[in-house]
Amino acid sequence: MVLRRLASTAATSASKFSLAPTIKQLLERPPTADHVTTVSGWIKSIRKQKNVSFAVITDGSSAKGLQAVLLKGKDDEFLRKLTNGAAVRLTGQLVTSPGSGQSHELLVDQHGEVAILGECDSEAYPIQKKDLTPEYLREHVHLRARTAQIAAMVRVRDSLSRQIDKWFASQGFCYANTPIITGNDAEGAGEAFRLAQVDTQHPAAAPTGAPLPPSEFFSRPAFLTVSHQLHLEALATAISRVYTLSPCFRAERSLTGRHLAEFWMLEAEWAFPQNGVHGVCDLTEALLKDVVGGIIGSEDIDVLWKDGDDSRRQILLDAFSHKTPWTKMSYTDAIRELEVAGTSSQFEFTPTWGHSLQSEHEKWLAEKLVCGPVFVTDYPAPLKPFYMRANDDSHTVACFDLLVPHVGELVGGSVREERADVLEKKMGNLAGSEWYLDLRKYGGAPHAGFGMGFERLVSWISGVENIRECTPMPRWAGRMLL
Amino acid sequence: MVLRRLASTAATSASKFSLAPTIKQLLERPPTADHVTTVSGWIKSIRKQKNVSFAVITDGSSAKGLQAVLLKGKDDEFLRKLTNGAAVRLTGQLVTSPGSGQSHELLVDQHGEVAILGECDSEAYPIQKKDLTPEYLREHVHLRARTAQIAAMVRVRDSLSRQIDKWFASQGFCYANTPIITGNDAEGAGEAFRLAQVDTQHPAAAPTGAPLPPSEFFSRPAFLTVSHQLHLEALATAISRVYTLSPCFRAERSLTGRHLAEFWMLEAEWAFPQNGVHGVCDLTEALLKDVVGGIIGSEDIDVLWKDGDDSRRQILLDAFSHKTPWTKMSYTDAIRELEVAGTSSQFEFTPTWGHSLQSEHEKWLAEKLVCGPVFVTDYPAPLKPFYMRANDDSHTVACFDLLVPHVGELVGGSVREERADVLEKKMGNLAGSEWYLDLRKYGGAPHAGFGMGFERLVSWISGVENIRECTPMPRWAGRMLL
Numbered sequence: 001m002v003l004r005r006l007a008s009t010a011a012t013s014a015s016k017f018s019l020a021p022t023i024k025q026l027l028e029r030p031p032t033a034d035h036v037t038t039v040s041g042w043i044k045s046i047r048k049q050k051n052v053s054f055a056v057i058t059d060g061s062s063a064k065g066l067q068a069v070l071l072k073g074k075d076d077e078f079l080r081k082l083t084n085g086a087a088v089r090l091t092g093q094l095v096t097s098p099g100s101g102q103s104h105e106l107l108v109d110q111h112g113e114v115a116i117l118g119e120c121d122s123e124a125y126p127i128q129k130k131d132l133t134p135e136y137l138r139e140h141v142h143l144r145a146r147t148a149q150i151a152a153m154v155r156v157r158d159s160l161s162r163q164i165d166k167w168f169a170s171q172g173f174c175y176a177n178t179p180i181i182t183g184n185d186a187e188g189a190g191e192a193f194r195l196a197q198v199d200t201q202h203p204a205a206a207p208t209g210a211p212l213p214p215s216e217f218f219s220r221p222a223f224l225t226v227s228h229q230l231h232l233e234a235l236a237t238a239i240s241r242v243y244t245l246s247p248c249f250r251a252e253r254s255l256t257g258r259h260l261a262e263f264w265m266l267e268a269e270w271a272f273p274q275n276g277v278h279g280v281c282d283l284t285e286a287l288l289k290d291v292v293g294g295i296i297g298s299e300d301i302d303v304l305w306k307d308g309d310d311s312r313r314q315i316l317l318d319a320f321s322h323k324t325p326w327t328k329m330s331y332t333d334a335i336r337e338l339e340v341a342g343t344s345s346q347f348e349f350t351p352t353w354g355h356s357l358q359s360e361h362e363k364w365l366a367e368k369l370v371c372g373p374v375f376v377t378d379y380p381a382p383l384k385p386f387y388m389r390a391n392d393d394s395h396t397v398a399c400f401d402l403l404v405p406h407v408g409e410l411v412g413g414s415v416r417e418e419r420a421d422v423l424e425k426k427m428g429n430l431a432g433s434e435w436y437l438d439l440r441k442y443g444g445a446p447h448a449g450f451g452m453g454f455e456r457l458v459s460w461i462s463g464v465e466n467i468r469e470c471t472p473m474p475r476w477a478g479r480m481l482l
Numbered sequence: 483m484v485l486r487r488l489a490s491t492a493a494t495s496a497s498k499f500s501l502a503p504t505i506k507q508l509l510e511r512p513p514t515a516d517h518v519t520t521v522s523g524w525i526k527s528i529r530k531q532k533n534v535s536f537a538v539i540t541d542g543s544s545a546k547g548l549q550a551v552l553l554k555g556k557d558d559e560f561l562r563k564l565t566n567g568a569a570v571r572l573t574g575q576l577v578t579s580p581g582s583g584q585s586h587e588l589l590v591d592q593h594g595e596v597a598i599l600g601e602c603d604s605e606a607y608p609i610q611k612k613d614l615t616p617e618y619l620r621e622h623v624h625l626r627a628r629t630a631q632i633a634a635m636v637r638v639r640d641s642l643s644r645q646i647d648k649w650f651a652s653q654g655f656c657y658a659n660t661p662i663i664t665g666n667d668a669e670g671a672g673e674a675f676r677l678a679q680v681d682t683q684h685p686a687a688a689p690t691g692a693p694l695p696p697s698e699f700f701s702r703p704a705f706l707t708v709s710h711q712l713h714l715e716a717l718a719t720a721i722s723r724v725y726t727l728s729p730c731f732r733a734e735r736s737l738t739g740r741h742l743a744e745f746w747m748l749e750a751e752w753a754f755p756q757n758g759v760h761g762v763c764d765l766t767e768a769l770l771k772d773v774v775g776g777i778i779g780s781e782d783i784d785v786l787w788k789d790g791d792d793s794r795r796q797i798l799l800d801a802f803s804h805k806t807p808w809t810k811m812s813y814t815d816a817i818r819e820l821e822v823a824g825t826s827s828q829f830e831f832t833p834t835w836g837h838s839l840q841s842e843h844e845k846w847l848a849e850k851l852v853c854g855p856v857f858v859t860d861y862p863a864p865l866k867p868f869y870m871r872a873n874d875d876s877h878t879v880a881c882f883d884l885l886v887p888h889v890g891e892l893v894g895g896s897v898r899e900e901r902a903d904v905l906e907k908k909m910g911n912l913a914g915s916e917w918y919l920d921l922r923k924y925g926g927a928p929h930a931g932f933g934m935g936f937e938r939l940v941s942w943i944s945g946v947e948n949i950r951e952c953t954p955m956p957r958w959a960g961r962m963l964l
Contacts, residue, residue, distance in 0.1 A: 017768030060721030239542030286499030
């Protein structure tokens with residue numbers, strides 16, 4: 001009785017509007033057996049027999065499709081249109097499936113209905129059932145989410161971002177939107193895209209004499225942001241814990257599978273951090289363990305690892321199943337380990353204190369030495385940007401890179417330099433950045449933050465090595481379809 | 483006993499890492515009286531008396547700060563540094579407050595501690611306690627989140643986006659990221675920002691003869707997207723319900739309080755819609771009622787409406803408190819109503835069938851005729867983009883604009899034209915858009931969608947009229963700070 005009352009209250013307070021359940025929702029809460037059920041989706045595969053056809057229908061809501069059993073009741077002409085890729089609406093009964101591999105199936109008998117909502121010419125259809133290469137699918141990027149792998153990747157991104165939002169809310173963080181268009185060419189070296197100048201006259205305006213030369217829309221040069229950190233820092237002096245998951249851009253010419261010209265970054269900044277850079281590592285580790293832990297065993301991740309390397313997957317699972325904390329190691333200790341390993345000259349570049357870790361060094365640390373994620377902390381100051389907090393040793397800064405097997409650098413973070421005088425010396429003559437100093441001058445509090453490449457996170461947990469397959473519609477040098 | 487067991491289970495299963503509670507979290511779950519509590523934040527105001535000082539501390543987590551009672555125990559020199567804007571860490575006991583206006587206060591007696599983490603020169607501090615104009619705060623955009631109003635707006639954005647995510651998940655939608663950089667200059671007329679060409683040689687590369695002319699980074703002209711709709715449509719042919727909350731850009735020269743050059747849009751596309759354009763309106767209304775209904779009575783909204791117009795607020799509350807559906811009206815009926823009203827010549831522009839509704843017409847419909855939100859549906863085809871579905875009357879399309887009082891157009895949506903042949907005719911010679919036709923050719927299903935300006939939504943529910951105050955760091959023609 002109590003339960004019944006609760007249920008009816010819930011029904012009243014909920015919105016009356018509701019779309020028809022997706023296949024995922026249907027299978028999670030199957031209706032009673034005599035309930036007439038309508039399912040809309042696309043035919044993923046179909047097998048036609050004399051008196052019955054078996055079709056797998058997907059609506060993209062889950063890795064599993066729904067098997068529909070279509071009893072003969074249509075003419076051949078109609079059946080011919082039931083092809084892979086066709087959009088259909090089926091009405092029948094959801095019944096317990098006698099077959100293995102699925103809990104339920106949709107039985108469409110003579111009382112049921114099959115409507116074709118959109119035909120698909122199976123000869124011309126670019127998404128054939130046979131294995132399609134990643135390169136081919138990149139050429140058909142507008143259709144590639146119709147493959148199981150790309151669809152699973154899109155859903156994994158959805159799951160990740162929801163888990164991330166949940167985690168940050170639990171820790172009192174506020175989600176904030178910082179600008180994409182900025183006056184900062186933050187990390188310099190021409191890696192920021194710049195906006196073209198605009199015609200001073202609006203094209204709709206009637207011509208009033210000679211055209212004026214193009215000018216800056218914002219009255220000064222404008223770039224696409226390479227990072228949201230500086231803007232988040234400004235917000236974190238007011239709302240002490242902020243984060244964003246937002247697009248970033250780099251005009252990098254790199255054509256490797258680890259770089260995109262447009263990518264998403266998870267960035268967080270918070271005031272009043274504890275335990276220096278180790279506290280920042282701890283927060284990052286807790287975030288990743290909570291966020292990824294809930295997803296790593298999902299059907300979608302299984303789809304993505306299907307053709308992947310089992311030993312790599314085991315290393316990943318170990319990182320999330322072990323209760324022990326991830327390894328932390330100072331840059332100085334890392335160099336020492338690399339030097340020892342380097343005596344058997346397995347490296348192309350000699351590891352040397354004061355020089356950047358090369359990709360091969362990072363791989364060795366994560367894949368050979370630690371065999372799991374490793375935080376490398378306290379890099380030499382000249383290797384890192386000006387905003388990282390100087391350590392007392394005056395040589396290193398309170399920063400870390402999180403290196404993970406087969407991906408490399410996944411996260412970079414640091415305590416930020418909150419001392420206005422120290423920062424001003426490091427910045428030198430950065431005209432236009434007075435605002436960044438202001439943040440320290442007026443109640444500047446100790447604070448810290450990190451940035452994580454979202455596509456690299458997807459790559460790591462899914463085993464999909466090329467990050468062009470970790471975002472729905474990738475952009476890189478020379479390539480921008482749609 | 484049962485409760486105790488539940489509590490200990492929860493503690494075990496939760497992540498071990500946790501930041502110190504924010505002021506909001508502390509006040510929601512106050513510790514027991516004898517617990518030593520540490521609070522970090524900024525002084526919002528301070529009143530110094532002979533033996534005691536009263537400071538309000540904020541960490542940006544909620545509209546309410548925490549009052550701290552500091553019993554004398556420090557010298558005058560130290561007390562002088564406790565100024566508005568200074569960053570502090572206070573340790574004391576959270577006790578029930580004897581004063582009104584707060585449930586708890588932090589008592590810092592001789593056993594407690596006051597640490598100044600960042601001083602703030604109260605003379606020079608740009609954020610004085612006196613009322614600061616919006617224009618002044620825009621000039622100090624890096625500091626303006628320290629005001630109660632801007633901080634409340636940032637938190638309202640956070641609340642809105644969380645409620646939006648929750649609602650779409652409940653309806654089986656998948657959150658997806660579509661590109662910012664695109665080859666489409668979608669709505670034409672030069673309103674899309676274009677990326678500048680890049681130097682063909684990387685600046686880091688050594689000069690190897692004469693410099694090459696600049697070229698397109700992506701091998702073709704690249705723009706910042708004005709809408710995510712077309713890309714979402716591609717995804718919705720695979721994952722049948724998708725949405726995004728993402729930046730959009732328009733190089734508009736408008737200097738009104740209703741336009742930004744960079745803004746966020748909530749856009750959704752779904753396959754297999756029901757009830758034509760009315761079904762799209764119903765979904766939009768359900769979304770808004772569920773999302774806004776949970777926020778409209780919050781402390782943060784109260785802060786934002788503080789100096790607002792009470793009658794406007796009542797109109798807003800009515801829209802969300804009444805159980806009746808919002809008004810739907812065809813464009814043709816709207817024109818009829820406007821014609822009647824226009825006979826007393828209250829309009830500058832004569833309302834005429836076939837012409838766009840002017841801003842004054844939209845205002846009259848929402849503010850005078852309906853006195854609430856109104857869906858205007860089925861506009862003449864030539865007034866709307868090519869992708870909207872043609873109605874059977876062959877003159878109008880299955881679309882709507884949602885007009886709301888004092889904001890104007892908040893949402894625009896439609897059923898999309900899913901018939902390849904009809905669409906192809908309407909598109910004419912749109913080379914490079916073959917992919918968009920492909921979506922219809924291969925299992926093209928009926929689908930629908932809408933776009934909602936996120937800053938306009940914030941403006942509507944908060945009574946903040948100028949949308950430059952509805953985003954943390956606004957950009958408009960001629961203006962881009964930071």
